[in-house]
Amino acid sequence: MEEHETGVTTYEGEQHVVAAAQHILKALAASKNINDGLRKTLLDVETHLSSMSSRLITERRNIKGAEDEVKSWEANHSMIWDSGLRESSEYLNAVREIETVTRSLQSLCVSENWKQKELLHRAEGVLQIAMSRLEEELVHILLQHTQFFEPEFMSFHSDRVDMVFDESFVSAEDEAIEEASRRNGDCSQSEFGIIDLVHADVIPDLKDIANVMFASKYHQEFCLAFITSRRHALQEYLVILGMKTLSIENVLKMEWDCLNSKMKKWMWAMKIIIKVYLASEKRLCKQILGHLGLVYQSCFTEISKGFVMPLLNFGEAIAMGTHGPERLFRLLDMYEVLENLAVDVDILFFDESSCFLRHEFHKLVRSIGNTVRSTFLAFENAIATYRSAKGFPGGGIHPLTRYVMNYIKTLTEYRDTLCLLLADESLVSVPHSTEHGTSDLTFYPMACQLRSITTTLESNLRNKSKLYRDVALQHIFMMNNLHYIVQKVKSSELSQFFGDEWLRQHTGKFQHEARSYERVTWSSVLSMISEGSSSTCALSLKASLKKRCTGFSIAFEEVYRNQTGWLIPNHQLREDVQISISQKLVHAYWTFIGKNSSGIGEKWIKYSVDDLESFILDLFGGSSRSLRDHQRRK
Amino acid sequence: MPATDYQGSFLGRISIRRNQVMAMEPNSHEQEVEDLELFQKHVSDRFSDLLSPPSDDSSPSDPLLSIAWLRKLLDMFLCCEAEFKAVLIMDRDPSQMTRPPLDRLVPELLERVVKALDICNALCLGVDSVRNVQKLAEIAVAALEQRPIGDGQARRAKKALNSLITAMMLEDKDGASAKSTERAWSFGRRGTSSTSAQKDRTAGLFRSPSCNMAKNWSAAKQIHAMSSNLVPPRGAEASGLASPVYIMSTIFVFVMWTLVAAIPCQERNGLGTHFPVPRQLAWAQPMIGLQEKIAEEWKKKEKKGSAGLLEEMQRLEKIGQSLIDFADGFQFPVEAERLEEVKTQVEGLADICRKMEEGLVPLQQQIREVFHRVVRSRAEFLDVLDQAGRLTAPTV
Incomplete structure (x- = not known):
């Protein structure tokens, strides 16, 4: 207030001086003793003086008005922008006024005019108070009008199957796989959009x-x-997203169940954060600061840097870990999520100030990619070294076969990603699409890998088959498993990677196993009743026939007892094998009986042809039966 | 590009080493001893450069714990780390890793490595908070560079400097973590009464970004854990491969400890108790010298409870305090003598800001570079262990 009064008094004194000077100048100009040039100069100075004094007068008045406005709010505890539109625009006008005055005074201030300087300091002082106030108002508005968008736990939790590679192989059951492997396309894409992080009404403020x-x-x-x-x-x-920062140390020590859910959550959150929050944040920065040059981008970088880095660090921690094959799918999911976000990240952080973040993001994509690749390559090794202590009865489809085939079948859902990742490493150049527009996938590095995996599986199975003492069962086991492999390949996208040649070859393989089985099991049984062995001397013909008959029955009963316990799970395959046995056995038996029944009598012929036919249908059912039971039932 | 600064040096050394490795008889014991001695010598030389830099009239050496000094420290670290790998992995039979004493020492080293990674992340965030302080100092410079200094500019500077000092204090007190997250909670939560928000409206404004580390994570504890099982090799082991593992582990602990002391970091209580390095080890002398100097600084600072030991921060604090005093008693016009004094201080402030502007982002990137390098090395070690494991694994 004191300052104010001295201001008024000096102002009056100054006016007197200026008026006197103007008077003198006018008088001098009116004198006839001076030339035109000098007169003009004198009049110019006079005009300048008068304009200056009037300018100072108006500026002083302006400062006074603005100062009153600014200071009145200093005593007031309510916020200006909360008080109403009139209040805020009046305040803004006052600030603009004081800003204009300050600027014009600064331009005047080249002269050592003490009065002007004093006025300038007064204006700057008011300006500082106003700026400090605006800063508070800014924070307050942001605080009050920030909107919190709470996403539902979106459909992202990947409905791809979790494969667990353990002895039980529970999760590798076919039905579960079929159900789960339908991939949820990118339907979620539409759910992402830019939102108003701060209420749209206050953006102009x-x-x-x-x-x-x-x-x-x-x-x-x-x-x-x-x-x-x-x-x-x-x-x-x-x-809101429920994201907590984890140290790398913790992530590396985490149990898979827990880590798995953290990874799912992370993927979900990354999508929302990049596509929704950060995209919206950038728009907010642009809305408020966009017209002021590139400052909006550097503000955006500063805002998001500390926010993004811990998220990327979680990814780094995942990439650092060593992972069993069952984690490959989650890693692939992660990789795909990052791949999909890469474009968004490039756009968000396009400039110099944020290239650090962009690079870090791409480094992470590469690290995860490498982890995916090494995990995938380790899978084959895991199959090669997989040893199961347990015996596997019945010769059916080994859980390992199911697991591996379902595993690689699921992999085809990620084929684009995997092809890309494996092609990076491979020296074999990827052939481009043929003239028909479709590419031959069988030459892709991924295809080679897949075939190599089944080869490894095959040799592991071959080793496992050796655990059966019965050679016939070894063949049944191989046949079953090879057949399963071929079926899996045929009925899925895998066929594109394996190709017709492979299918032909492997169909041949299981058929060969089937023939070998027949030979091993049935050739000795058949030999009992076949022609070749009947040419002994006539005397013992009858006895020999009887003996052969009994021998056949015993041999057949033995096979029946054994092989009803064996298993061919695939109905079609079982039927094929049974038909093939029937064709050979029943025909030979029928011929044998037709020829010799008169010679040996009914009582030696234990089973009719029909009996035999129906007994063969009992084989490979998986539950051991005995023909003695059968007779008792009769 | 910060990478080029040191790439020349360490790549050079690596290629020299590789030549040596090529030339030597594999596994010759004498060569191995020579290699180890060379490694020790390089470590010792590098750290003596840091302790007392070679004086050069043209450019004054960087003060201890300044940004430039820390960057040199990181360069040294990267060089030592590269050489260490060359000594331990290159041209060596992987099965050594599975035999004593390496079968125990290498996994221990890898555990330290993981802890160092978390520290790197905390440090990156810490550099962000230093940048925040820099921004405040820049405001003070902008205000006080105006001529003539008026009441408004003095108040403007004072406001920024007060926030700066508060931010530095807070940084140290609560490691900026617990309170900030709590703050983040109350900040703008719908339903928060506006009065409490108003009271708080500027208090938290200049607080540096919350350190986004895991809850309960403590830099001091990590350092402690890294050094707890660090025992110098004795007897026959001392001349074998246990020695470089010990040296590298010590370097890891020392570098991380130094960085945590300098740069704001979540939870640094008890950092003052430094880890013991046996005095009789020749290569460790310069490191011990540095450690003593830094520990002394820390003790001084710990009592006052102010920000980290970063040389620029400390200067900032000192000048900041003095300029606050100036602004407090500001009255126009200022006497010429005082004005001259302030001018010098503002120039000092501007100089620090410039150093921070030039150095902080590269420092942060270099810390990240260390992070990635260490991740890569860890993977290489795991690879070797894996190979060794496969070689010795019983084939059933």
């Missing part, structure tokens, strides 16, 4: 504040307050 603060060269304060407020808001979003 924020923009106004930005404009005056930048015009008054308080842009540093604005940016700092804006960045800090927005960082806090982003932290809040992390809380």
